[in-house]
Amino acid sequence: MLEELLIMELKKRSSDKAAQEMIERMADAGQQNAWDRLDAQLPQCGFGKQGVCCRICTMGPCRISKKAPLGVCGANADTIVARNFLRAIAAGTSAHSDHARAVAEVFLATARGEAPDYQFKDTVKLKRIAAELGVETEDRPVNEIAAKIGEIALGEFGKAEGTQLMARRAPKPRQEIWKKFDITPRAVDREVVEALHRTTMGVDQDYKSIIMHASRTALADGWGGSMLATELQDILFGTPYPGRGEVNLGVLKEDEVNIIVHGHEPILSEMIVAAASNKELLAEAKKVGAKGINVAGICCTANELLMRHGIPIAGNFLSQELAIATGAIELMAVDVQCVMQGLAEVAKCFHTKLITTSDKAKLTGVEHIAMEPKTALNTAKELVKMAIGNYKNRGRVTIPTEKQSAVVGFSHESINYILGGRFRASYRPLNDNIINGRIRGIAAIVGCTNPKVPQDFTHTTLAEQLIKRDVLVVTTGCATIACSKRGLTNPKEALELAGPGLREVCEAVGMPPVLTCGSCVDNSRLLVACTEIVREGGLGEDISEIPVVGACLESITEKAIAIGQYFVASGVLIIFGRELLPVSGSENVSNYLFGGIEKDFGGRWAVESDPFKAAEIMLAHIEGKRDALGINKVRERKLYDMADRRALTVE
Ligand code: XCC
Numbered sequence: 001m002l003e004e005l006l007i008m009e010l011k012k013r014s015s016d017k018a019a020q021e022m023i024e025r026m027a028d029a030g031q032q033n034a035w036d037r038l039d040a041q042l043p044q045c046g047f048g049k050q051g052v053c054c055r056i057c058t059m060g061p062c063r064i065s066k067k068a069p070l071g072v073c074g075a076n077a078d079t080i081v082a083r084n085f086l087r088a089i090a091a092g093t094s095a096h097s098d099h100a101r102a103v104a105e106v107f108l109a110t111a112r113g114e115a116p117d118y119q120f121k122d123t124v125k126l127k128r129i130a131a132e133l134g135v136e137t138e139d140r141p142v143n144e145i146a147a148k149i150g151e152i153a154l155g156e157f158g159k160a161e162g163t164q165l166m167a168r169r170a171p172k173p174r175q176e177i178w179k180k181f182d183i184t185p186r187a188v189d190r191e192v193v194e195a196l197h198r199t200t201m202g203v204d205q206d207y208k209s210i211i212m213h214a215s216r217t218a219l220a221d222g223w224g225g226s227m228l229a230t231e232l233q234d235i236l237f238g239t240p241y242p243g244r245g246e247v248n249l250g251v252l253k254e255d256e257v258n259i260i261v262h263g264h265e266p267i268l269s270e271m272i273v274a275a276a277s278n279k280e281l282l283a284e285a286k287k288v289g290a291k292g293i294n295v296a297g298i299c300c301t302a303n304e305l306l307m308r309h310g311i312p313i314a315g316n317f318l319s320q321e322l323a324i325a326t327g328a329i330e331l332m333a334v335d336v337q338c339v340m341q342g343l344a345e346v347a348k349c350f351h352t353k354l355i356t357t358s359d360k361a362k363l364t365g366v367e368h369i370a371m372e373p374k375t376a377l378n379t380a381k382e383l384v385k386m387a388i389g390n391y392k393n394r395g396r397v398t399i400p401t402e403k404q405s406a407v408v409g410f411s412h413e414s415i416n417y418i419l420g421g422r423f424r425a426s427y428r429p430l431n432d433n434i435i436n437g438r439i440r441g442i443a444a445i446v447g448c449t450n451p452k453v454p455q456d457f458t459h460t461t462l463a464e465q466l467i468k469r470d471v472l473v474v475t476t477g478c479a480t481i482a483c484s485k486r487g488l489t490n491p492k493e494a495l496e497l498a499g500p501g502l503r504e505v506c507e508a509v510g511m512p513p514v515l516t517c518g519s520c521v522d523n524s525r526l527l528v529a530c531t532e533i534v535r536e537g538g539l540g541e542d543i544s545e546i547p548v549v550g551a552c553l554e555s556i557t558e559k560a561i562a563i564g565q566y567f568v569a570s571g572v573l574i575i576f577g578r579e580l581l582p583v584s585g586s587e588n589v590s591n592y593l594f595g596g597i598e599k600d601f602g603g604r605w606a607v608e609s610d611p612f613k614a615a616e617i618m619l620a621h622i623e624g625k626r627d628a629l630g631i632n633k634v635r636e637r638k639l640y641d642m643a644d645r646r647a648l649t650v651e
């Protein structure tokens with residue numbers, strides 16, 4: 001079944017109708033997109049795919065083959081594959097954590113009154129994090145507390161001594177495992193620097209030792225940089241609570257000025273959203289004949305905005321060029337990460353103004369307007385004005401009609417609340433429903449969209465297969481956008497697809513069977529949620545014992561590998577697309593990552609490109625964990641009784 005389906009979908013390049021329409025339009029106009037450039041690259045380098053090329057020193061580059069199994073320095077495939085793996089994780093960790101640092105800087109500037117356009121929106125969380133970090137809160141003004149938190153947070157990146165403070169959140173047995181292997185993450189910068197040092201020529205040349213540091217570096221991301229980014233963003237911009245939003249290219253408006261924000265840091269996009277509702281600017285838009293100003297997001301910035309403000313999402317990673325090809329985008333403002341250089345070319349074919357805003361991320365030939373914390377709102381207004389001024393330059397506009405309504409905003413806090421209700425917010429109902437078997441377990445579907453896979457195909461197929469079998473699905477990143485485009489985060493439609501147990505629970509609490517949990521740094525929310533499930537009791541003492549599993553079959557970035565590894569080192573099974581984890585060139589590394597590492601950490605990697613087969617692996621894993629917990633036996637004996645039913649209803 002899969003093969004036919006896959007070939008069909010591959011021909012269309014995307015399983016999203018709106019994307020298909022725009023892909024066709026671009027082809028008709030002779031414009032190139034990521035799929036065309038992939039075709040031009042084929043066949044891609046087999047050494048690279050397997051992770052066996054090394055260009056770390058100039059005795060090389062060396063490529064490992066049967067004929068030449070050793071690099072000039074004597075390094076073998078195990079060493080080279082492991083080194084490349086660690087370097088990818090160091091880069092991914094850097095990306096998430098440098099994003100976090102930028103947020104921490106704005107956070108501190110806000111506390112010190114140096115960023116007048118930002119305010120602390122969630123002061124409840126501010127106090128909670130203060131308590132966690134040992135910051136005195138009594139009789140202290142918010143700004144003073146925040147300044148202390150900001151200083152501590154900034155310290156997490158470069159402090160000389162000690163380990164990541166957020167890692168203390170993990171279940172105790174997990175922390176013991178990290179201690180035993182001496183991989184409790186220290187300062188983020190330190191782990192990354194050490195990763196680069198270890199992988200230079202002639203340093204760490206034992207694959208297991210290299211992979212051990214890969215875990216430590218990745219943990220500095222998940223339980224460090226990413227978690228800090230999430231928490232500080234929540235305090236600054238508000239913790240997400242469930243609300244509605246719309247997703248796909250159909251959110252663009254024919255008769256309004258369309259502005260796309262694309263990238264990752266909400267520091268920019270939050271201000272553009274604020275500027276777009278400015279009365280004077282709205283009046284200006286009317287003057288040029290537009291009915292209003294429409295802001296929509298792409299990639300993780302989109303997730304941040306939809307979760308917090310209900311701002312619509314135009315698309316995920318592979319839709320960035322397609323959005324411009326609608327001819328309806330007056331301005332696209334980008335910051336950091338996942339911004340294709342190809343955008344510059346596409347933008348030239350249309351009237352779209354492409355603007356870079358982070359001094360860390362410029363594009364040749366593209367106008368740069370730096371976003372500074374001190375003058376953020378003014379800069380945002382300037383960008384909105386540019387967009388308005390550009391409205392008159394529109395040519396032909398083709399906006400696909402597809403859009404879906406989504407219920408979004410499932411932070412760890414809001415899951416707690418929605419499950420337990422206002423008066424007894426807790427994970428108890430979730431744990432109980434996992435124990436009684438209505439929900440078999442939890443699957444995280446995360447990450448990117450890769451032109452090697454039909455866009456969205458594996459994410460949505462996997463999600464459908466899993467909810468059908470009563471697995472609650474949590475999603476982040478571009479996968480969450482894929483699921484929303486498909487209607488899977490819309491309770492009305494998606495519950496029809498859910499198995500009877502999951503459906504009953506979701507209906508009782510009023511949530512969809514696929515939860516959108518935010519951007520990629522928000523995978524840290526899932527670590528916290530897992531920890532809460534453990535703490536709630538009845539499902540084991542550590543994350544590795546609960547029936548939870550993760551997958552990213554369309555991954556592209558180094559960030560995705562870092563995320564995968566921090567989940568593995570936290571005790572979770574993670575599945576990637578077969579050719580999207582470049583370790584196959586070393587049997588030893590593969591055997592360890594796919595098997596041996598489980599003895600050490602309780603989690604491991606697997607590769608499978610077929611979403612139907614991946615679903616089976618995930619289900620088997622979940623049932624295995626349930627068996628080990630002894631909760632499958634309980635289920636057979638127990639019928640639904642009144643107490644069960646009561647537990648399902650929320651006050
Ligand atoms: Fe990038 Fe975050 Fe991947 Fe999407 S999911 S392609 S990393 S935008 Ni993060």
Ligand code: SF4
Pocket residue numbers: 054055056057058059060061062070071072073074075080200201202
């Ligand atoms: Fe070749 Fe070794 Fe240099 Fe890598 S470090 S390029 S394997 S000589």
